[in-house]
Amino acid sequence: MKIILASSNVKKAVEIRDILKTFEVVCYSDMIPAFEIVENGKSFQENALIKAKAVYAKIQGIMNESFWVLSDDSGLVVDALGGEPGIFSARYSGEGSDVANLQKVISKLQEKGINESRAYFCAASAIVGEKGDYCVHGFAYGKVITTPRGQHGFGYDPIFIHTNHSVTFAEMDRLQKNTLSHRFKSLELIQILLRYL
Numbered sequence: 112m113k114i115i116l117a118s119s120n121v122k123k124a125v126e127i128r129d130i131l132k133t134f135e136v137v138c139y140s141d142m143i144p145a146f147e148i149v150e151n152g153k154s155f156q157e158n159a160l161i162k163a164k165a166v167y168a169k170i171q172g173i174m175n176e177s178f179w180v181l182s183d184d185s186g187l188v189v190d191a192l193g194g195e196p197g198i199f200s201a202r203y204s205g206e207g208s209d210v211a212n213l214q215k216v217i218s219k220l221q222e223k224g225i226n227e228s229r230a231y232f233c234a235a236s237a238i239v240g241e242k243g244d245y246c247v248h249g250f251a252y253g254k255v256i257t258t259p260r261g262q263h264g265f266g267y268d269p270i271f272i273h274t275n276h277s278v279t280f281a282e283m284d285r286l287q288k289n290t291l292s293h294r295f296k297s298l299e300l301i302q303i304l305l306r307y308l
């Protein structure tokens with residue numbers, strides 16, 4: 112069954128394709144023009160469902176086969192920052208660039224005189240199709256540091272170290288991150304769901 116991905120984040124899409132390698136995953140913007148989706152939910156789950164439903168509504172009329180729309184709403188939750196950036200991870204610095212967002216987390220920790228804090232990544236994966244709407248979560252627990260390391264991955268990967276590891280997600284290769292990440296955990300559950308729906 113075809114999976115249409117409701118995401119405009121190219122690096123996120125690469126990870127999702129890698130993880131769901133046995134499925135046919137097509138980005139919605141390869142089928143219809145990309146459009147803006149207002150993510151005004153109050154949780155990762157609400158935002159994931161907003162994205163998947165928005166794309167489902169646009170794509171439904173042009174499909175002549177069964178399909179699911181899949182979305183991912185994710186972010187970094189830092190203990191010492193009271194849970195920030197959380198659902199605002201993509202636009203924490205206002206301008207929305209990965210580097211500026213990461214720098215803001217580092218600056219806020221430094222303002223507190225802290226050079227590391229417990230943190231976790233959360234991914235809400237939603238699927239919307241003719242059989243209904245579903246959402247599951249995956250988590251990756253660890254800590255953030257104030258000295259970025261590594262060139263792989265995206266977003267906050269250079270400052271996140273997974274529990275029981277000493278390198279950041281950005282120092283890991285794709286395969287290693289993709290067997291530990293919040294996205295991998297939530298997509299594991301999605302694959303189980305898809306088997307039974």
Ligand code: ITT
Pocket residue numbers: 117118119120123150162183184185186187200201209212232264265266267268280292294
């Ligand atoms: P779409 O909504 O189009 O999918 P987006 O980048 O806006 O793309 P989100 O609203 O889910 O996606 O925001 C997620 C942000 O959280 C993302 O921009 C990163 O800054 C951060 N993030 C999520 N997963 C991450 C990961 O695996 N590694 C590093 N940072 C991550």
